Amino acid sequence: MKRVCILPGDGIGPEVIGCATSVLKAATDHLEFVEGSIGQSAFEAHGAYLPDETLDLMKSSDSTLFGAVTTPGAPDYVSPVLKFRKELDLFANLRPVRSFARTGASGPIDVVIVRENSEGMYTQNEVFDDTGVTTMRRVTRRACERIIGFAIDYAVRGGRSSICCVHKANVLKASDGLFLSIFRNMMSGAGSTLKADEQLIDSAAMHLVTDPARFDVIVTLNMYGDILSDVAAGVAGGLGFAPSGNIGPKHSVFEPAHGSAPDISGTGKANPTAAILSGAMMLRHLDMAETALSIERAVASAYSSGHLTFDLGGRHGSESFTEHVLRAMRSRETL
Ligand code: NAD
Numbered sequence: 001m002k003r004v005c006i007l008p009g010d011g012i013g014p015e016v017i018g019c020a021t022s023v024l025k026a027a028t029d030h031l032e033f034v035e036g037s038i039g040q041s042a043f044e045a046h047g048a049y050l051p052d053e054t055l056d057l058m059k060s061s062d063s064t065l066f067g068a069v070t071t072p073g074a075p076d077y078v079s080p081v082l083k084f085r086k087e088l089d090l091f092a093n094l095r096p097v098r099s100f101a102r103t104g105a106s107g108p109i110d111v112v113i114v115r116e117n118s119e120g121m122y123t124q125n126e127v128f129d130d131t132g133v134t135t136m137r138r139v140t141r142r143a144c145e146r147i148i149g150f151a152i153d154y155a156v157r158g159g160r161s162s163i164c165c166v167h168k169a170n171v172l173k174a175s176d177g178l179f180l181s182i183f184r185n186m187m188s189g190a191g192s193t194l195k196a197d198e199q200l201i202d203s204a205a206m207h208l209v210t211d212p213a214r215f216d217v218i219v220t221l222n223m224y225g226d227i228l229s230d231v232a233a234g235v236a237g238g239l240g241f242a243p244s245g246n247i248g249p250k251h252s253v254f255e256p257a258h259g260s261a262p263d264i265s266g267t268g269k270a271n272p273t274a275a276i277l278s279g280a281m282m283l284r285h286l287d288m289a290e291t292a293l294s295i296e297r298a299v300a301s302a303y304s305s306g307h308l309t310f311d312l313g314g315r316h317g318s319e320s321f322t323e324h325v326l327r328a329m330r331s332r333e334t335l
Helices: 013-027 040-046 052-060 080-087 141-157 175-190 201-210 222-236 273-285 289-304 318-331
Strands: 002-009 031-035 063-068 092-098 110-116 120-129 132-138 162-167 195-200 217-220 243-247 252-256
Touching (some): 013 063, 013 318, 063 273, 092 141, 110 222, 120 222, 141 217, 162 222, 217 222, 252 273
Parallel strands (some): 063 252
């Protein structure tokens, strides 16, 4: 039995995590669930965006499934997401994006973005002076080696064929140059059959839209990975299609890549696909690959049978789409 911490969060978080949890419960009885609070709802109830009790629950569980939080306007706000990534040493952010039948504007996409998750712009190190603001962006050899090693290992174990290093070393010669040189060294030393490729972030963004099939696994720095994964999600059909996993040596947190979507919160129109697929990623991480595959196949089956969500111009909201996924799982009418 594995213990999963559920953190619904704010906005559409509780809606899509409710759908994902019902799929997980239908898929296996080898999970037990505990629930914690995070985000604005946690602040209102406990005076903290990431209460200590929540962090303890995350640490004592085998994995966590998290929805999304809304960022308040307060200037001294520290993101609970950045905090748990740091506290749990979740150095790798794995963001697979694939289109399903009847989704995707530029042809099929099946790309995995491996995003460095611990430094770069996200250390929020900003210094004001009379003339403006200086933002410090740190790139360390250790973080580059960890994330590139993770990407190589992931690609080899997943039977992937190539890794593209995405960077801006033509401008950020020292910092992105360090990332690129470590990539070149590790790929040449890996002795693997993986093809090594390199692209500047700007041209990679363009190619993801015009020719997504040229990418297999992408490894990149923190902010580039954040932006590129939303570009890839757009190509697949929208933000509702991008699951993600934050992975470290001991802990893991899986979450849809999207935010709390206040514009559609409470309407029942949120696409739960990214949350459901984040649950499947979590199962694979917990060595339950077959169960994960049955969920992924059921999602693909729901789309290929024409059950389209609102973001694709269809008529299915979170609950009715999830019902079709559950039906596909029950009837094994999978692809
Ligand atoms: P967002 O991802 O919440 O929404 C962007 C757009 O995509 C919106 O139009 C929204 O309706 C749509 N969208 C997102 N998820 C969808 C889904 N599952 N189905 C259908 N449509 C979906 O980004 P935003 O609007 O820039 O941010 C809203 C809030 O979320 C902000 O407070 C932001 O800081 C926060 N945020 C949180 C996280 C997180 O918790 N990890 C990540 C990103 C943004």
